[in-house]
Amino acid sequence: MANKRLAVGALLACCGFGSEVWALDNDPSLYRLCKGYQSGSATPCGESPKPDQAAFKKLSQEYGFALSHKALAPAESLGINGFQMGMSYSVAPNQTDEKVWKRGTKGGDSPSPLMTVEIDARKGLPFSLEVGLNAGWLVNSELFYAGASLKWALNEAVSAFPIDFSVTGSFERMFGSPEMDLNIAGMELLISHNFGIGGLFQLAPYAGYSPSWVWAGSGLIDSTPGVLSISKGDASAQTDTDETSRSQGDSEKNFVFKDESFMFHRFIGGFRFIFGAFSLTPEAIISTDGRQSYQLFMGLDF
Numbered sequence: 001m002a003n004k005r006l007a008v009g010a011l012l013a014c015c016g017f018g019s020e021v022w023a024l025d026n027d028p029s030l031y032r033l034c035k036g037y038q039s040g041s042a043t044p045c046g047e048s049p050k051p052d053q054a055a056f057k058k059l060s061q062e063y064g065f066a067l068s069h070k071a072l073a074p075a076e077s078l079g080i081n082g083f084q085m086g087m088s089y090s091v092a093p094n095q096t097d098e099k100v101w102k103r104g105t106k107g108g109d110s111p112s113p114l115m116t117v118e119i120d121a122r123k124g125l126p127f128s129l130e131v132g133l134n135a136g137w138l139v140n141s142e143l144f145y146a147g148a149s150l151k152w153a154l155n156e157a158v159s160a161f162p163i164d165f166s167v168t169g170s171f172e173r174m175f176g177s178p179e180m181d182l183n184i185a186g187m188e189l190l191i192s193h194n195f196g197i198g199g200l201f202q203l204a205p206y207a208g209y210s211p212s213w214v215w216a217g218s219g220l221i222d223s224t225p226g227v228l229s230i231s232k233g234d235a236s237a238q239t240d241t242d243e244t245s246r247s248q249g250d251s252e253k254n255f256v257f258k259d260e261s262f263m264f265h266r267f268i269g270g271f272r273f274i275f276g277a278f279s280l281t282p283e284a285i286i287s288t289d290g291r292q293s294y295q296l297f298m299g300l301d302f
Contacts, residue, residue, distance in 0.1 A: 025107025026114065026141035028059065028180040030221050032103040034255065045223035049255045056218065056257045058096055059104040060182065064214035064262070065291045066092040066114040066138065067145050067174060068184050071268050072281055072297040074192030074206035075166035077153040078124035086279070086299025090116045095291050107140075115139040120297070128153040134172075147172030147184075164192045178219050186212040188268065202274040210266040210285070218257040264291070277301045 023029060033055045034045035072088055094101065094111035101111040118136030125131060132149040149170035156164040167189055174182035192206030270283030281297040 023106040024141050025105065025109060026138055027106045027143065028063070028104060028177050029106040029108075030056065030059075030104060030179045030218060030257070031223050031225055033059070033100075033221075033257075034223060037103065043224060043253065045253065045255075047253065049223040049253055051221070051255045051257045053258055053260075055097075055100045055104060057216070057260045057262070058100050060180070060214065060216035060260055061262060062094060062096045062101070062111075062114065063138075063143075063174070063180070064182055064184060064212075064216065065264055065287065066090070066116060066293065067136070067143075067172060067182065068212045068214070068264065068266070069134075069147060069149060069170035069172055069186040069188075069210075070118075070283060070285065070293070070295050070297075071168070071188050071190060071206070071208065071210070071270070072120065072283060072295065073122070074194065074204040074272050075153060075164035075190040075208075076156040076192060076194060076204070077128050077130040077151060077166070078122060078301070080124050080126050082122075082124035082130075083302045084120075084122045084279070084299050085302070086120050086297055088118045088120060088295050088297040090118065090293055090295035092116075092291070092293035095289075120299070128156060132170075141176070143174055143176040145172050145174045145182075151188075162193060164190075164194070166190050179221060181217040181219070183215045184212060186210060190268070200275070203271060204274075205269075205271040207269045208267070210268050212264040212266055213261070214264070215259065215261045217259045221255050221257070223253045223255060264289070274301075 033052045035050045035052050036046060038044050078084060092114045094113055096111050098110055102108050116136045116138050118134055120134045122130055122132040130151040135146040137144050147170055149168055151166050151168040153164060153166040155161060170186040172184045188208055188210040190206050190208035192204050194202060194204040196202055265288040266285050268285050270281055272279055272281040277300050279299045279301060283295045285293045
């Protein structure tokens with residue numbers, strides 16, 4: 001029986017605590033985001049943990065802004081026969097309060113820029129429509145995200161009014177964290193103008209406004225990770241000694257954050273440079289609350 005209990009305990013340790021063992025520095029680790037947190041204590045959040053909702057919202061805002069959809073293209077569409085594949089790299093300076101970031105992430109370090117690597121695919125459709133798919137990874141984390149977008153170029157390639165104008169809707173979802181759930185919806189209103197340079201290159205500067213809505217939630221947070229809860233009647237379990245700590249009533253020390261929703265007012269600026277089938281697009285995004293991100297897209301048109 002002792003061997004059986006040891007095997008079960010090992011399985012629980014691997015399955016229940018595996019995400020903490022393998023988590024990377026930028027992964028959410030929310031068990032310290034409680035009111036009255038005491039570092040070094042066996043019960044750092046006390047006997048009846050109360051979530052620090054304000055800290056959770058600040059952390060969610062940082063992830064939500066870094067993973068929000070980027071335009072990475074001017075207002076004009078690819079055209080009905082157009083198809084583009086590419087990769088982008090993005091850097092977003094971290095605006096989170098240092099105490100919140102240290103307590104809310106696995107690394108526990110001071111805030112550093114959040115960087116993402118993303119693969120993008122876009123296909124032109126009839127009626128100046130364009131559909132896009134993207135998937136990305138937050139560097140130094142186990143967080144991934146995927147999304148889709150639909151753009152409508154309301155005005156493009158009209159000589160009487162040579163300013164292109166488009167509307168884009170997007171949705172993205174974050175994966176990889178059992179503790180935090182993020183869904184992001186966005187819209188982009190862009191204007192741009194495409195012109196040739198020496199008959200060899202094309203340059204298309206663009207700018208626009210992009211509201212972004214983020215919905216954040218959490219899973220069940222264990223304020224004492226590494227402590228295995230046991231029932232009061234399980235006397236045999238209490239006599240076993242192994243590397244996993246045990247505590248009666250530990251399940252009562254779990255907590256859940258309330259769902260949060262917030263909005264970013266973002267302004268986008270960039271330009272696309274085309275030479276043959278190759279395109280290079282640097283872009284900057286600034287929000288009204290001072291958050292920023294800078295991205296570089298490289299793609300091939302087919």
